[in-house]
Amino acid sequence: MSKFEESKFKKGQSGNPKGRPKGTKSLADYLKATDIENALKVLRHHLKRKSLKAAMYVTDQAFGKPMQRHQIGGEGGGPLVAKVQITIVNEHRKPGEHNA
Numbered sequence: 001m002s003k004f005e006e007s008k009f010k011k012g013q014s015g016n017p018k019g020r021p022k023g024t025k026s027l028a029d030y031l032k033a034t035d036i037e038n039a040l041k042v043l044r045h046h047l048k049r050k051s052l053k054a055a056m057y058v059t060d061q062a063f064g065k066p067m068q069r070h071q072i073g074g075e076g077g078g079p080l081v082a083k084v085q086i087t088i089v090n091e092h093r094k095p096g097e098h099n100a
Contacts, residue, residue, distance in 0.1 A: 031062040039063070 031039050039062035046054040074080045 027058075028061045031058060034062075036062075 025033070027042075031042065039058065043055055043058045043062070046058060072080065
């Protein structure tokens with residue numbers, strides 16, 4: 001048996017059976033509880049490493065995601081117009097009989 005096969009995860013076994021130690025905070029928890037200076041320090045670290053995705057995660061967790069505004073309007077910016085089509089079915093008519 002090769003070293004690779006010996007070190008492979010066994011089916012049905014966790015790779016981290018003890019899990020994360022109690023009291024350990026995630027990065028999101030840390031950023032929510034920290035002051036702005038520490039959050040900016042973490043942000044600068046990720047920007048220096050050119051890790052844009054990580055930097056965006058830091059800003060979202062520390063400062064919240066920006067609101068996205070949507071303006072919905074009708075044609076030419078006017079009011080919305082709803083067009084509704086109603087079909088009435090007469091269940092009491094006989095087969096082959098048409099609506100009058």
